Every structure is written in structure tokens, then in C-alpha cells.
Amino acid sequence: MKLNRQNLSRLAADIGRPSEVCQVASEGIVHIGVGGFHRAHQAVYTDALINQGEAAQWGICGVGLRAEDRAMRDALAAQDHLYTLIQLADEPGAEIRVIGSIRNMLLAEDSPQALIDKLSDPQVRIVSLTITEGGYCMDDSTGEFMSELADIQHDLAHPQSPRSIFGFLCAALARRRADNIPAFTLMSCDNLPHNGSVSRKALLSFAHLLDHDLANWIDTHVSFPNAMVDRITPMTKPSHRQQLAAEHGIEDGWPVVCEPFVQWVLEDKFCNGRPAWEKVGVQFTDDVTPYEDMKIKLLNGSHLALTYLGFLKGYRFVHQTMDDSLIRDYIRRFMDVDVTPQLAPVPGIDLSIYIDTLIERFSNQAIADQLERVCSDGSSKFSKFIVPTLNQLIAEDKPLDSVALVVAAWALYLKEVDEQGERYRIIDPRADYCRSLVSDDACLTERVLGAESIFGKKLAASPAFVQAFERNLHRLRTLGVSGTLQALLADAR
CATH class of the missing domain: 3.40.50.720 (NAD(P)-binding Rossmann-like Domain)
Structure with a gap:
């Protein structure tokens, strides 16, 4: 009908x-x-x-x-x-x-x-x-x-x-x-x-x-x-x-x-x-700011944190990624340790319950949310969903590896081939520009972190972040996603 x-x-x-x-x-x-x-x-x-x-x-x-x-x-x-x-x-x-x-x-x-x-x-x-x-x-x-x-x-x-x-x-x-x-x-x-x-x-x-x-x-x-x-x-x-x-x-x-x-x-x-x-x-x-910060840093930031790792691993849906216990543990730690301490109190919201709800929502198998959708337009999303968290971590001299991994995973994702050898095309209005950032491995760090329209100026100017980025990029290349997460979670203990 x-x-x-x-x-x-x-x-x-x-x-x-x-x-x-x-x-x-x-x-x-x-x-x-x-x-x-x-x-x-x-x-x-x-x-x-x-x-x-x-x-x-x-x-x-x-x-x-x-x-x-x-x-x-x-x-x-x-x-x-x-x-x-x-x-x-x-x-x-x-x-x-x-x-x-x-x-x-x-x-x-x-x-x-x-x-x-x-x-x-x-x-x-x-x-x-x-x-x-x-x-x-x-x-x-x-x-x-x-x-x-x-x-x-x-x-x-x-x-x-x-x-x-x-x-x-x-x-x-x-x-x-x-x-x-x-x-x-x-x-x-x-x-x-x-x-x-x-x-x-x-x-x-x-x-x-x-x-x-x-x-x-x-x-x-x-x-x-x-x-x-x-x-x-x-x-x-x-x-x-x-x-x-x-x-x-x-x-x-x-x-x-x-x-x-x-x-x-x-x-x-x-x-x-x-x-x-x-x-x-x-x-x-009267002021949406605390709700907005909560949602953008926790939900949208976590979406980016999981999406490129999941795609590189060979997953194509968000719930598949969340079924991976290493990624799930990493996302929970990202929310609890890296993001939540930066948030002001949110009227009427218990942040621990909100995080539990996010984990449940990301794990919803029925809606089969596509990683391709979440991966798309990364060059516009990073400045809004990840960089503010990173800038505050840098300013407070906090550990950077967990969030640097998000940037490293994106850089490797731009190579357009996952760990299973399957090729794909990135979806981004600036796709050609993004590809150019990773076209030469010898100067990849300089090009990626030097992309001020995406990351601003503070990341490339922070020696600690540059080291964390290169450490996680090297781990992803040599250990793969699972090995990198095992090492990162072990270091955090």
C-alpha cells in the first residue's frame, strides 16, 4: 500500500x-x-x-x-x-x-x-x-x-x-x-x-x-x-x-x-x-552550554574515538565495534578519564548515568548505525568534537595517549585500506586535501598536525602531543588496533 x-x-x-x-x-x-x-x-x-x-x-x-x-x-x-x-x-x-x-x-x-x-x-x-x-x-x-x-x-x-x-x-x-x-x-x-x-x-x-x-x-x-x-x-x-x-x-x-x-x-x-x-x-x-558540552564531548567525541578504530579493524557498524571488548573498554575510559573531568555540572543530569546510556545506545544492534556515516566529514568534526578536549588536556599537562590515538587512527584511516586489506573511499568534502596529508609517510606527522584548519595550532606546538601521536601511529602500524589498545590500556593501569 x-x-x-x-x-x-x-x-x-x-x-x-x-x-x-x-x-x-x-x-x-x-x-x-x-x-x-x-x-x-x-x-x-x-x-x-x-x-x-x-x-x-x-x-x-x-x-x-x-x-x-x-x-x-x-x-x-x-x-x-x-x-x-x-x-x-x-x-x-x-x-x-x-x-x-x-x-x-x-x-x-x-x-x-x-x-x-x-x-x-x-x-x-x-x-x-x-x-x-x-x-x-x-x-x-x-x-x-x-x-x-x-x-x-x-x-x-x-x-x-x-x-x-x-x-x-x-x-x-x-x-x-x-x-x-x-x-x-x-x-x-x-x-x-x-x-x-x-x-x-x-x-x-x-x-x-x-x-x-x-x-x-x-x-x-x-x-x-x-x-x-x-x-x-x-x-x-x-x-x-x-x-x-x-x-x-x-x-x-x-x-x-x-x-x-x-x-x-x-x-x-x-x-x-x-x-x-x-x-x-x-x-x-536560558543557557544550553553545559548540555551542549556534555553531548559534544561525550557522545560526538566518543563517536570519533570509536569510528576510525572500528573501521580500521574491519567493522562496518557501530554496534560491531562496541562488541569488541578492547574498544568498549577504551571508549569507557575515554569518557570517564579524559572527558568527564572537563565538564561543568549539568542541571538535571547524572553524568555517570548519561555515560551508561551512551554505551547502551552505541551498542544498539537493531538500528545498525553505519561507521561510514560516523566517519564522514572528519575534517570538519575534529575541531568541534576532539580538539577542545585535547587542548584542555595539553593545558593541564594531562596524559595524552588516549585522545592522541583518535587522531592517529584518523590519519591511518585516510590511507583507505583496513587491516583486512579491504579498500574503501573516505567521505569528506575535503577528501583530496585529506589524502594529501598522508601521501608521504616521511612527513606525515608534520602535514597532519600542521593542518591548522582541522586541528588549530596547539597540537603541533606541543612536543608531548607530537610524541603521543607518533607513538600511537607506530603502534597502529605495527601492532594493529587490538595490539595498540592492549598496550594503551596496560599503560593506563
Whole structure:
């Protein structure tokens, strides 16, 4: 049975479905970057709230800025923008729900003007983002906006026919200002530290290059709440679609798969109203920083700590990696010894319980989270998820081997062959640059640690870290992953 609004009434009784209110909700949110995470997180919270009759004005219009987004648009459009959420745990059975909060999806390349018109609509009061860590055009080594990028230069020269996210936002905000329409809140849901502050700096940097008066208006009228978002969402595989059809009779072109756990901590800083998301489990706060540090350093940092070691060992799923007792012991030690002492108290959170939960989540066999997904875009992830921990360890003169191993494993992963001799291709927007860092073994340390756009300046300037990196790289080459972990864990005792 094809998933569409006409067939909703034919779904099995145990499958959740959108209410009639959800089916007629207006579009008060524009979300840019409709991928798996948005559809398993923000869209699900919003769907739950609309189904309670609380937010009929907060339906979502999705937006794709890239040519690759056409596949998602076509899949959703073919089924009335409905999709199936498949929530998987290790216990038998899956929780299945059809989500209806996305009402439409626009592609920028089809009509830039239509997107500007949408963003300018007074009905739209929140614009949210999942554009990946690299989508904010910020140089990780300097913290400055990369105005030299081709799309940015194009948009500065042609502000009425933009290509970049910032060009579209400024075109719409300029029109809202001219027409005396209140500004929207720009709400990042990306997985990076102080995502709202990053959004603000990037947008204002672009706006000042374009029009100082507009930039000052944006600074005064647009709000940029920081958020901590969390839900493991693996890539949808053909087997998920096939299983959904075989077991539940639903033909869905692009379902989304996720774990049961979900969390959203959000600063209550909205300039033009917001949904009452607190009624469906969102935690509002004045300062998201302690929650953000906890999640980014523990969850995201640990993901990087396990992913390259697991991939080198020949594993391809996170749960397989966690089934390896040496890696599991190493990850627990990384969390307990290297990261937790750096964290401030987190209101309402027991960190030891949180860590136990992370171990359980990483070990979830049912969602089969792909290491390839976690490995991807490492050149953008290290500066946010690992380098802050390393810099503090260096500053406090703490042992460095455990975290240096993460960097060494990434460097060896860039060679594109695992311990089993299986070749693979790294997935990274800067893949060629990353390969160049390890192309010459004689100067590998200098090149890798000298990559300031990835690691900043402190790692290469620390003799203790350079030694720890080279020690772990040598161990990985000569002892393999298991031998390296045995040696590291023995040294730590």
C-alpha cells in the first residue's frame, strides 16, 4: 500500500498517524536541509505537538539548496510529504509512526525567487537549519567567515539570485525589512558547539559585506537560539524499505530509522513566537552550554574515538565495534578519564548515568548505525568534537595517549585500506586535501598536525602531543588496533 494521505485510514491500528489537524497545518517553519536527522528529530517533535491540536500554524516547509536534495523532494512529494518513522531498539518489534508535519518542500535550483518569496512570507516565523558542520562557511582555524568561497562571492555580486544559505536569508530579510514584516528566528539544529552563535556570526558577516544597514537590522531583530540536539539516525537502507513493506504493508520511498532515545535542549530566545515544544518533551533553558558540552564531548567525541578504530579493524557498524571488548573498554575510559573531568555540572543530569546510556545506545544492534556515516566529514568534526578536549588536556599537562590515538587512527584511516586489506573511499568534502596529508609517510606527522584548519595550532606546538601521536601511529602500524589498545590500556593501569 503506497503511503499517501488517501491511504492513512487503511494503516494497521498499531501504526501511529497524523491527526486531521496535522493534515491542514499551515507552514510557520521553513527548514533548510531535510535529511534523516531533521525527519527523526525536529519534525517528530512538531508532529507530536500538532497532533495534540497545539500548533496548527507551525507546519514545516522543507527546503533543499543542493542538487542532491531533489531525490528527497521527489520521494516526499510522491507521498503527500508523509514518511514513516521506524524506531528500533534491541527488544523485539519496532515502533512505527507516519509523520505529517512536513507540508511541502522547495528546491532552490528550481526557483530561487520562490524560495525568497517563501522566506519573506509573514506566516513564516522560524527558519531552522540542518546544513552540516561545514555549511556555515566558518574557518575552524581562525573562527572567521570564509567570504572567499565561490557561492558567497556570487551572492555578494548577485543578491537577487542567490546560491548560498546566507544569500537567501539576506534576500528574504531585506524584503521583510522593506515591507515592515517582523523578522524570523534563525534556529540551528546542527551538531556543533554554540550553533546559534555560529549562525549569528556567519549571517552577520555575510550581511555586513552586503549591506551594513541590513546587517544592523538583522542584529537587532533576528534571534539565534543555541540548541543541543541528539538522536542517532543511521542512513536508510533498502532493507528498511523492504522490511516496512513486508511487515507493515507500507510502501515508503524514504522512511527514516532512528533509536528510541531523543533529546532537545533549546534556549528560549525567539523573536516572533514559537511552538509550545515543551509540551512534547523539549527542555527550554536560558543557557544550553553545559548540555551542549556534555553531548559534544561525550557522545560526538566518543563517536570519533570509536569510528576510525572500528573501521580500521574491519567493522562496518557501530554496534560491531562496541562488541569488541578492547574498544568498549577504551571508549569507557575515554569518557570517564579524559572527558568527564572537563565538564561543568549539568542541571538535571547524572553524568555517570548519561555515560551508561551512551554505551547502551552505541551498542544498539537493531538500528545498525553505519561507521561510514560516523566517519564522514572528519575534517570538519575534529575541531568541534576532539580538539577542545585535547587542548584542555595539553593545558593541564594531562596524559595524552588516549585522545592522541583518535587522531592517529584518523590519519591511518585516510590511507583507505583496513587491516583486512579491504579498500574503501573516505567521505569528506575535503577528501583530496585529506589524502594529501598522508601521501608521504616521511612527513606525515608534520602535514597532519600542521593542518591548522582541522586541528588549530596547539597540537603541533606541543612536543608531548607530537610524541603521543607518533607513538600511537607506530603502534597502529605495527601492532594493529587490538595490539595498540592492549598496550594503551596496560599503560593506563
